[in-house]
Amino acid sequence: MDPIQRLQPLIQFYRGRRRMPSVRELARLWGFRSQNAADKLARHLIARGFLAKDTTGKLLPSRFFYEVRILGTVEAGFPSPAEEELGDTMDLDEFLIKNKEATYMLKVTGDSMKDAGILPGDMVLVERGVEPHDGDIVIAHIDHAWTLKYLRKRGRKVWLEPANKRYKPIFPTEELKIAAVVIAVIRKYRDE
Amino acid sequence: MDPIQRLQPLIQFYRGRRRMPSVRELARLWGFRSQNAADKLARHLIARGFLAKDTTGKLLPSRFFYEVRILGTVEAGFPSPAEEELGDTMDLDEFLIKNKEATYMLKVTGDSMKDAGILPGDMVLVERGVEPHDGDIVIAHIDHAWTLKYLRKRGRKVWLEPANKRYKPIFPTEELKIAAVVIAVIRKYRDE
């Protein structure tokens, strides 16, 4: 039987109960009456990399529990089911968030960054406490207002630049404080 | 002591070991010599909603283990640390992925959707098997090539529309197969 299909009830259990099953729970999940059957099967899956175990012997979720399949580029399109197995996978959370404690999400209003592909209603993931570089998109506090712009640095000069011809660069008259650096943009369609 | 700070070693444990600690492990994590101390503290945290338990008594991660803080809009900027507690939080995975089995990620090439805020290099999260509506952005197989475009439907007529004036709408000469519907766009900056 396909190992991935064997994992399905496990993944369901993990999603629903937010923990991995014990060997006995595994047996029930797979319809075995003996724990040994489940144990043996689990060991096979572990040997083949579909599951993992603690040093204490407890089951651990593998990458198959978290990850989304990656399918190359749009041009390449969808592979046939046979090829699909080979596709790489990725953990979304890990991909997007390096430092959970310093990461925040904000909703974007206004279209001043639309040429950078950041539209009103988009969510931006920002991280505090990282060094802002020239060219980064940042959340800035400038002259008593908050804004999302490109950060520009030329020598001692620092200013903000929108990504929309209808707006002009902003040169700070009083203070310019970079609160956070944008590390990702997330846009969601079909909200239902 | 701040409950959130109490949770930190727990969250670290959970991230590193991919499971929740037992009561004894909890005690070690918090520097207690007795399991009872950890058990009592855990119950307090559970009563106040910072932790959760199984029906079997096992500890479960709460939302604090997954979620990213949400901070209103960019205009609102960053709240003071005091207000921050009130902020809403969100599970990124749950937010983006409804049906893990049917969700795939593709890298975007080409700039035909740039006016829709989808740039080359962006990642799109797509879902198979959902009904494509007029106006959805879809992965389509049209005349032997894969492409990412707006789907347009007028009565029996179906065609694809780019979001870039330099490109023209595409009317299928042979076949038009919608492989998947774009449910989210993810762009990552500062890849290091």
Next chain:
DNA sequence: TTGACAGGTGGACGATTGTCCACCTATACT
């Protein structure tokens, strides 16, 4: 001074845990 109480130690309890052994099939191959 007293008493309540939050917060800690140490240890006990039965239940559940991972592991593994003895054994029972089918199936496939020599």
Next chain:
DNA sequence: AGTATAGGTGGACAATCGTCCACCTGTCAA
């Protein structure tokens, strides 16, 4: 016919599990 093997049953084992009891502090209010 014989036999190796994959895949299952049932049950044993020590270790660990969650829970809870008895007891020992400090702190703070009456």
